[in-house]
């Protein structure tokens with residue numbers, strides 16, 4: 387019985403505090419302003435956390451300023467930022483919850499296989515929020531909406547990592 391109570395708490399913990407409709411709109415409208423800045427966003431992540439860049443065999447040890455202009459960098463930036471866009475397009479509609487769980491579960495599984503740990507995903511989150519806070523209209527409500535949204539996604543991600 388105790389086991390099931392703990393299990394229920396864990397499951398609720400992973401999906402706690404769903405975004406309100408207003409918060410989902412705030413996340414979506416702020417993301418719309420930067421979602422096409424794929425290269426700039428990935429470059430900001432690598433600049434803030436070189437240990438993330440070092441995990442990519444094709445980017446490790448290379449000068450970021452020159453790397454930014456390569457097709458390989460643009461391709462991977464498109465994958466990562468495109469994934470964020472895919473998730474953000476799905477939030478705010480309860481019927482999309484299974485699709486979000488599937489996509490985030492796949493991301494967790496593919497990165498678990500590469501040995502990427504929670505600490506690096508947290509670094510990614512910090513760099514992304516820092517990029518957003520200086521490139522979109524940012525106030526307490528926008529910050530709170532992103533915190534709730536990212537808490538939810540990271541709850542799912544870390545459950546599978």
Ligand code: HEM
Pocket residue numbers: 438441442443444465466467469470492493496497500502506507508510
């Ligand atoms: C935070 C640390 C992260 C590290 C160190 C990391 C590392 C990697 C590596 C090494 C690859 C393989 C690259 C290749 O095949 O050339 C990869 C693929 C990929 N990553 Fe990440 N990644 C991280 C976070 C993320 C995040 C936050 C997202 C999405 C928002 C993401 C999305 C993807 C996608 C879509 C792919 C290609 C498909 C796949 O293999 O799953 N990654 N990542």
